[in-house]
Amino acid sequence: MINIGIYDEHHLMGQGLKLLLEQVDDFDVLFCADGKEQLMNLVQNKSLNILVLTIHDTSVRTMNLIVRLSLLNPKARLLILAFDNSEDMIVKIVKSKAKGILGRDASQKELIEAIRTLRNGFDYFNRSINQMVLNQYIDKLEAPEEKTEGLNSLSERQIEVLKLWGRSYSNQEIADELCISVRTVDAHKNHIMQKLQLKSTVELVKFSIKNNIIEI
C-alpha cells in the first residue's frame, strides 16, 4: 500500500486528484490539504510515503515550502505537479528537495508511474524534463505570431541582460553576474534599444513589463 498526501491550493483540484489516485487499488490518500499550515501538520504523518504537491510559481516562498516539507518528513518523497513548463521552473524544482516532477501535460498513467517510481526509491525527473523542453519547443512553433514581435527579435542573452537589469542590477552587477565586461552589458542594452526603437530607459522598462521580462 502506498500512502499519499495531496496539496493543492485549489481545493477542487485537490479533490479531483484524490479521486484520480483512489482509483488505484494500492494507493491510499491519507489527506488532501489546501492550506499551508494544514499541510505542515499533516505532512508529519509517519506513514506518509508520497506527497503530491501542485505548484504554480517559483517564488522564494514556494521553494521554501518544498524545503520545509522535506525537513518535516524526510521519508515522504515529494512529487511536484508543475503548472508552468518554463525553464526557470524546471531548474528550480530540479535543484530543490523534490524527488519528481510532472508537467501539465502528464497523463494519469504517468502520475501513477511517477508515484510508483518514487515509492521504489528512484527519482522521476528525466522524462518530464525532456517532455517539457519538447513542449516548449512546440509552443514556440505553434504560436510564433502571438508573441510581441519585438520580444522575438531579442536574443537569449539580450533578454538575460534585460531580466537582471529589471531586477535593479547595475551594469557592473550584471557584468559580474554574467562574467562579462561592463562595456558588453552596455553594448547589449544599446543593441536592444536600437532593435526595439526605444528612446529611453523608461521605455525599456515599459517594454520589459509588457513582455513579462520583468515583474512589476
Place this chain on the structure above:
Amino acid sequence: MINIGIYDEHHLMGQGLKLLLEQVDDFDVLFCADGKEQLMNLVQNKSLNILVLTIHDTSVRTMNLIVRLSLLNPKARLLILAFDNSEDMIVKIVKSKAKGILGRDASQKELIEAIRTLRNGFDYFNRSINQMVLNQYIDKLEAPEEKTEGLNSLSERQIEVLKLWGRSYSNQEIADELCISVRTVDAHKNHIMQKLQLKSTVELVKFSIKNNIIEI
C-alpha cells in the same frame, strides 16, 4: 441533464474535474480537452450546456480564447476556474464573455452550484468576486510588504517631474519645460527615491506605473 465540457491545459486536472462532476447524477461530461485546437472542435458540440475552463493567466492569448469560444458556441455558457485571485484577473474575466468565475478556494459544492446557476440562465459572479476581494484584503494584511501609499507622500512638483520623466524626457528637457536647473530636476528625483526607498530608476518606473503617474 446538464452537458458539460472541460478544458484544462493540465490533463490530470481535467480528468480530476471530470470525476468530480460525474459524481453528480444529472451532470454529463461530454469531453475533457487539454489542447486548444481540440477544444475549438469539441466546443462546437450543439448539445453542450456548460464549458468549464481553467485559466492561469490573463494574457491576450487567454482572453482571446474566451472570446473565440463564446463565438464558436454562444449557447455553451463559460464557467472560469481562476487560479489567481488578483484584481487584474477578476476585472478581465468579468469584462470577458464568461458567465461565471470560481476562485481557487471554491468548494465542490460551489462548483456544482455555479454550474446549476449558469444552466438556469443566471450569471455566477458576485459571490466569488466578493470572496476574492476579501481574500486579497487578507493577503495584504498578511504580507504588508506592498507600499502603494508612497504616492501621498510626494509633492505636486515631484509628481510633475516624475510625469515628464515617465514620458521619456531627459533631465535637461524636464528642466527646460519647468524652467528650472538640471540640478534641480536631479535633486527632485533624488528626493523622490529617498522618500520612497527605491534603489534604482527601474523601481521608480515600476512605482510610477503602479500609481498611474505614467502610462505603460
Place this chain on the structure above:
DNA sequence: ATTCAGATTAGGTATTTTACCTAAAGCCCT
C-alpha cells in the same frame, strides 16, 4: 511671532551610465 519641518531651488565633485563609434571572434544559413 517665531521656530521648525519640508519643499524647491541650485551648486560642487566624483562616479557611473549612456551614446556612438569601431572591431574581432563565433555561429547559423544558404
Place this chain on the structure above:
DNA sequence: AGGGCTTTAGGTAAAATACCTAATCTGAAT
C-alpha cells in the same frame, strides 16, 4: 565560403547619478 547576426569589448565624450551642502520659501505648530 561569404553574409548577417550575436556576443564580446575597447575608446571617448556627453549625460546622468550619487552624495554632499545650502539658500529661499511656505505652511503649520507652539
